[in-house]
Amino acid sequence: MKRIYAIFGILLLCWCLGSPQLMAQQKVTGTITAASDNTVLPGASVLVKGTSTGSTTDANGKFSITAPSNATLVFSFIGYKTIEMAVGGKSVINVSLQPTDNALEEVVVVGYGTSLKKDLSGSIATVSAEDIKSLPITSFEQGMQGRVAGVQVMQGNSAPGGAPQVRIRGANTVLGGNEPLYIIDGVPVYNSDLENNSNLNVGTQPSNALASINPNDIVSMEILKDASATAIYGARGANGVVIITTKRGKASDRGKISFEAYYGVQEISNKLKLMNTQDFIKILNERTTNFGGAPRYADPSQYTTNTDWQDFFFRKAPMTNYTLNFSGGSDKNQYSVSGNWFSQEGVIQETNFNRGSVRVNLDNRLNDKFKVATSVTASRSTNNRSLNYVLMNAMSFSPLLSPYDQNGNFSNLNTADTGGENPVEALYKTSDKLTVDRFLGNVLGEYTIANGLTYSVRLAMDNLTQHNDIYVKKGSFIFPSPGATVKENKGTNYVIEHLISYKKAFGQKHRLNATVGYTWQENNTIFFQQSGTGFQFDDFGTYNLGAAAITNPNQSYKNKSTLLSYLGRANYVFDDKYILTLTGRADGSSRFGDNNKWGFFPSGAVAWRLSKENFMKSLTFIDDLKIRTSYGMTGNQEIGLYNSISRFSSVQGVMGSPLVAYVGYVPTSLANPDLKWEINKQFDIGFDLAVLKNRFSLTADYYRKRTEDLLANLPIPGSSGFSTILINSGSIENKGFEVALNTTAIETKNLSWKIGGNISRNETKVLKLAVATRQFFAPNIPSPIDRPVNIIREGDVLSAFWGYKEDGLTENGDIKYKDLNGDGKVDGNDQTILGSPFPNLLYGFNSNLNYKGFTLTVFLQGVAGVKVFNSNDFMIANSMTRISNQLEEVNDRWTPENRNPNAKYPRASTTQLLVSDRFVQDADYLRLKNVLLSYNLPVTKFGLKWLEGAKVYVSGQNLLTFTKYHGYDPEVSQTGSNSLVKGLDRGSYPANKTITVGFNLSLK
Incomplete structure (x- = not known):
């Protein structure tokens, strides 16, 4: 024992x-x-x-x-x-x-915080700085085009400084805003053009307020697509959210200096083939002889002038960009300071865009617990724009005439046969200059309360001023009296945010990332406009309005809106397998009626990483497999200001004897205390897969979202004194799928090849409308169309094209239209849906090949299932009722000599043609968006100790476009962000192709 x-x-x-x-x-x-x-x-x-x-x-x-x-x-x-x-x-x-090296460990920026990529349960895509900088772009929205599944970026206005349209998973509203919310270094910015330009006639192209941000400053963009990701932004998250992070300094023993410069030459991608003089005379003669008249020109051979007016409008245009950056710092203080100058001449004469900007980002750690981050951007851009009608004249004006006389002066063509206002003279007699000043700054203070627990406060201001000078010189045919207009719009946005964040790992199996906060935002806008006509001299332009013979009434207003919010989000991960995310935000907005000042927007998401389960361990080729699903609600507060209350407008008149001028006020709208935000409910299910040591990665999503309580104008009895009242009624559905694939095809010491692509499909359907007719039409398109071409109808796509279907030619060469209802006649009841202005398929493909110091990047982008109403064709190619030039292909028409019933075009006639499927044209395209070849110079061999790296490159943009569209470019929508009139090509600024050479230098 x-x-x-x-x-x-x-x-x-x-x-x-x-x-x-x-x-x-x-x-x-x-x-x-x-x-x-x-x-x-x-x-x-x-x-x-x-x-x-x-x-x-x-x-x-x-x-x-x-x-x-x-x-x-x-x-x-x-x-x-x-x-x-x-x-x-x-x-x-x-x-x-x-x-x-594992991409799953990457940190992704989400709303009001960051998260590990592997812990995400929502649908979020990232565009890197390398993607943005791979092609010269005016604004950062263009960097998303074709690179993110489910995101449509349409450069509908290709003018310098023009505004791209961004749609994330389709269009969600009829009368409200469809643009996403942008978060720039934590500050919310909505890209609303302060000009509010909705003119469909001879107005200017809408501007892009975000073009004042330098794309070179951006390090990454996160695109939040599903409700789980966007619900943290509540009443502003319905259209998706784009989070932009700019470059910041890093702690190092020395500072870094980098300089980049490029020079590009642009030219029009596609020039229209127009009739020459002899063909033009022939069709004019037919126009009269077809109806028993004498030929307009008895001897065509005496006319030798053959002018293609496009040659006097289009040019090869230079583009330059310079960026200088200083960055560095110590453990406690880091800095990044950059300056940029961008200059772009337009491919149309007298148009250009210039931007100068400075950005300062500072990070300072005051002690062990408190740090301060500062971000400041100041920029000024100037944009000389063209009027829409100018390009229309270039397409349609008579080739018999010349813009200049023998002395080099502008020809007076107002009294000439087939003449009118000299289009080239009109181009130089009108000026429209927009100057945008922007100051965007914020200060973030962060205090560490305990390990993993922090409190932060952000103070931000976004000050935007748009100053517009428009002047028409003496002698203009369209504007007989010279006139000047000055508009200025100042918007100031203030933001205060208080956030408490808790990020902690408990043992080996539990991780919690939680955020709660309170935010306040106020926006103030001040507008004024002054104008006058009848100036004796043009020398002063818009800088002497007092010299106007007639001074128009001044206009001015002030707007104010406020948003108060409480928000919270919790992301819990157990054993790296099971992920739960709960989000909620309560918004109180001054835009809504008294009975609906507050709204609550919740969401929930779960994800399951199957690759971590024991039963998956035998599948060694799978590195990661995560299934995720989410459901939630977001809102759209872009319903305008003061629409819930009664409003009054001033009127001027005279009364009494003797007559005395007076100013009175009349009501212009009815109050609706129940007016509220539009609600977007979205379901998403998807998966993320990585295999073969992350050489292949695949992301796929299916979504279905419904927007309810649409903003709608409800007709009311005229006895009320009003025609409509603004209410919430109706719904729209978007559903579709997204797939993105990336792979490293080759990976060796000297050679690597990475390729990727994405494809997405979206279907938009109007489910319910407020009007009893279950349909209504968009506003009229101006002369000579003088009718709407878009219809909003239950059961069909939003803003579908509406018109007649053609059925060949009659025996005498006129167009036949189909009798769709079979009543023996063709009238308005035979009109039908002719197509959709929204593509149902988006796709992009990129290839990146590296060999030693060389890199070859190829990027293709395209759309399918989309139509465009070619208003240009309606007016010049197919409508032969006016004395205007035609497309060359109109030579294939019915004539008395051939009487071809299968001719592409009808006979020359004075009969006004109808809006039909002839003008609603296929606008599908595949575009070689960018090709870039670069070389990293072997600087170590040069013995230059001050030089850390150097790269030279040459690139081409929009080199090839494969399309059946008849116009300058299929990627067009003249009306910008207008939700009703979509897919209209009416003298729109054409796209261009560009060849660029540049270099980057990094200095020690």
């Missing part, structure tokens, strides 16, 4: 001596940094292996932990590789962590 006790005692002693918990404990301190740039890593985890004992680094990357002398410490941090180190009796251990 004593022997047994002795053996047991020896074993117990050995166990005690070997147990880490009973070994001699010692204090270990140290600093954890990033191996890439030696920056400290606050919040990094330190754990005694095999135990629950752990610690985290403070704001300076320092840690302190008590551990057995023979223990092993495990060091880990988000986005970096985990390493283990033995204590070995050491009291100080400094660790340098290497960044992980």
Whole structure:
């Protein structure tokens, strides 16, 4: 028995001596940094292996932990590789962590915070700085085109400084705003043009307020698509959210200087083939002889002038860009300062865009717990724009005439046969200059309350001023009296945000990332306009309005809106397998009626990483497989201002004897205290897959979203004194799928080839309308059409094209139209849906091939299932009722000589043609969007110690476009963000192709 006790005692002693918990404990301190740039890593985890004992680094990357002398410490941090180190009796251990190669460990910017990519349960896509900089762009929206599944970016206005249209998973509203919300370094910005230009006639192209932001400053863009991702923005999240992060400095022993410059030459991608003089005379003669008249020109051979007016409008135009950046800093202070100058001449004479900007980003750590981040952008852009009708004249004016006389002066063509206002003279007699000044600044203060628990406050201001000078010189035919108009619109947006964030890992299996907050936002807008006509001299332009013979009434107004919000989000991850995200936001907006001032917008999402389950371990080729689904509600507050209350407008008149002028006020709208935001309910299910050591990655989503309580004008009895009242009624549905695939096809020491692509399909359907007729029409298109071409009807696509279907030619060469209802006659009841202005298929493909120092990038982009109403064709190619030039292809027409019933065009006639499927044309296209060849110079061989890197490149944009469309370019929608009139090509600014050469320098 004593022997047994002795053996047991020896074993117990050995166990005690070997147990880490009973070994001699010692204090270990140290600093954890990033191996890439030696920056400290606050919040990094330190754990005694095999135990629950752990610690985290403070704001300076320092840690302190008590551990057995023979223990092993495990060091880990988000986005970096985990390493283990033995204590070995050491009291100080400094660790340098290497960044992980696993894309799942990447940090993604989400609303009011960040998240690991592997912890996402919503649908979020990222566009990197490399993608944005791979082609010269005016505004950052263009960098998303074709690169993100489910996102349509249409450069409908290709003029310098023009505004792209961005639609995330389709259009959601009829009368409200369809543009996404932009978050620039934490500050919400909505790209609403302060001019509010909805003129469909001879107005200017709508401008792009966001063109004042320099794309070179951007490091990444996150596109939030489903309700789980966007619900954190509540009443502004229905159209999706784009989060923009700009470049910031990094801690290093030295500062860095980088300089980039490029020069490009642009020219029109497609020139229309118009009739020459002899063909033009022939069709004019037919126009009269077909109806028994004498030929207009008895001897066509005497006319030798053959003018293609396009040659006097289009030009090869230069484009230049210069960017200089200084960045660097220490452990406590980092900086990034950049300046940019961008200049773009337009391919149409007298048009251009210039932008100068400065951005300053500062990060300062005042002590171990408090840091301050500052972001400031100041920019000025000037945009000389063309009037829409100018290009229409270039297409339709008579080739018999010339713009200049023998002395080089403008020809007076107003009294000439087939003449009118000299189009070239009109181009130079009208000027429209828009100047945009923008100051966007914010300061973020962040205080660490405890490990993982922080409080932050953001103060921000966005000040935007748009100044517009429009002048028409003396002698203009369209504007007989010279006139000047000056408009100025100032918008100031203030933001205050208070956030409390908690990010913590509990043991090995639990992670929690939670945020709650309160935000306040106020927007003030001041507008004024002055104009006059009848100036004696043109010398002063818009700078002497007092010299006008007639001064028009001045206009001015002030708008104000306020948004108060409470928000919260919790993201919980268990065992790296199961993910739950709950989000909610309550918004109170001054835009809504008294009975609906507040709205609540919740969402929930779950995800399951199957690749972490034991039953998947045998499938070793699968690196990651995650299934996710979400459902939630978001809102659209872009319903205008003061629409819920009664409003009055001033009127002027005279009364009494003698007559005395007076100003009175009349009501212009009825109050609706129940008016509220539009509600968007969205369901999403998708998966993320990575295989073969992450060489292949696939993301796929199916979504279905319904917008309810649409903003609608409800007709009311005239006895009320009003024709309509604004209410919430009706619904629209969008549904579709998205697929994105990326792969590393080749990866060797000297050669790598990465390719990727995406495709998405979206179907938009109007489910319910407020009007009893279950349909209504968009506004009329001006002369000579003088009718709407878009219809909004239950059961059909939003803003579908509406008109007649053709049925060949009659025996005498006129167009026959189909009798669709079979009543024996063709009238308005035979009109039908002719197509959709929205594509049902979007796709993009990119290839990146690297060999040693060379890189070849190829990017293709396209759309399918879309139509465009070619108003240009209606007026010049197919409507032969006017004395205007035609497309060359109109030579294939019915004539008395051939009487061809299968001719493409009818006979020359004075009969006005109807809006038909002839003008609703296929606008599908595949475009070689960009090709770039670059070379990284071997600077180490040059012996230049001050030079860190140098790259030269040449690129081409829009080099090839494959399409059946008849116009200059299929990617067109003249009316900008107008939700009703869509897919209209009416003298729109054409796209161009560009060849660019440039270089980048990085200095030590």
